Amino acid sequence: MSVLKIPSPFTQSGKESIFKIGSVILLIGISIIVIIPFAWMISTSLKPDLTAVYSFPPKWIPNPPSWRNYVDAWNAAPFDKYLVNSLIVSISGMVLQVTNACLCAYAFTRVKFPGRDFIFLLFLAVLMIPRQVTVIPNYIVITDLKLLNTYWALILPNAATAFGTFLIRQAFLSVPDDLVDAAVLDGAGHLRILRHVMIPLSTPMIITLALLTFNWRWNDYFWPLIMTSSDSMRVLPLGLVAMRAGSEGGSQWHILMAATVIVISPIMILFAFAQRYFVEGISRTGLHA
Numbered sequence: 104m105s106v107l108k109i110p111s112p113f114t115q116s117g118k119e120s121i122f123k124i125g126s127v128i129l130l131i132g133i134s135i136i137v138i139i140p141f142a143w144m145i146s147t148s149l150k151p152d153l154t155a156v157y158s159f160p161p162k163w164i165p166n167p168p169s170w171r172n173y174v175d176a177w178n179a180a181p182f183d184k185y186l187v188n189s190l191i192v193s194i195s196g197m198v199l200q201v202t203n204a205c206l207c208a209y210a211f212t213r214v215k216f217p218g219r220d221f222i223f224l225l226f227l228a229v230l231m232i233p234r235q236v237t238v239i240p241n242y243i244v245i246t247d248l249k250l251l252n253t254y255w256a257l258i259l260p261n262a263a264t265a266f267g268t269f270l271i272r273q274a275f276l277s278v279p280d281d282l283v284d285a286a287v288l289d290g291a292g293h294l295r296i297l298r299h300v301m302i303p304l305s306t307p308m309i310i311t312l313a314l315l316t317f318n319w320r321w322n323d324y325f326w327p328l329i330m331t332s333s334d335s336m337r338v339l340p341l342g343l344v345a346m347r348a349g350s351e352g353g354s355q356w357h358i359l360m361a362a363t364v365i366v367i368s369p370i371m372i373l374f375a376f377a378q379r380y381f382v383e384g385i386s387r388t389g390l391h392a
Contacts (some may be wrong), residue, residue, distance in 0.1 A: 149361075176346075181334070189321055191254055196262065205293075238329065246267050323338070
């Protein structure tokens with residue numbers, strides 16, 4: 104008859120067990136803290152009126168849930184137009200950033216030219232410049248080009264990023280030189296090597312960058328606020344703020360929370376489908392200098 108042995112807390116294995124238990128408890132606590140606001144948002148979005156929203160003690164599960172709030176939230180503002188604008192800006196920005204990042208990263212890893220490392224250091228230096236510093240120069244350029252209140256004003260300033268170049272470069276550095284040399288011997292040019300060797304072997308990191316870029320553009324509020332002046336060019340974050348400002352008799356929190364759930368749902372669905380690539384891409388970050 105086997106006897107279950109519990110490791111002593113004074114042994115090495117006992118200390119490891121205590122550390123693991125403590126880590127699990129800490130992670131569970133952090134997860135609860137992160138989940139509570141989302142759970143409360145969904146709960147509020149299903150409450151029938153403000154009386155239920157402000158009731159004490161609060162009820163986490165409305166009975167019955169008011170699914171009508173989502174219909175009212177969608178009809179409270181032209182969310183169909185906001186959704187189309189957000190999709191155009193987010194998808195276009197994502198495609199341009201990923202494309203530029205792949206091309207620049209390939210040049211910084213596989214193309215030898217004078218001053219390559221110094222130019223890459225200048226690229227990294229851009230990461231240290233706060234975004235607010237570049238707002239006025241970008242605004243002046245967009246104004247001079249007469250692109251204010253257009254899709255171009257929302258897309259072009261974010262078409263390239265030093266952060267994306269750095270991420271993809273780290274992934275390209277992990278590709279063995281032998282594979283690239285074999286492709287060169289087969290007569291492949293730079294674009295063919297990039298397409299058939301570098302990109303397929305760096306798919307997790309590229310998908311990670313695509314997810315991050317889409318998320319940034321989808322949730323961006325500051326830049327669209329400056330670049331747009333008409334309701335027809337608003338994106339979803341601006342629509343939420345305008346919806347709250349236009350509420351009569353105070354903020355209708357149950358309607359606003361329903362609208363917020365509508366806005367964040369595409370991001371959550373996208374992350375759920377690409378979670379495996381996202382985690383794998385993040386785990387590879389920084390493995391090569």
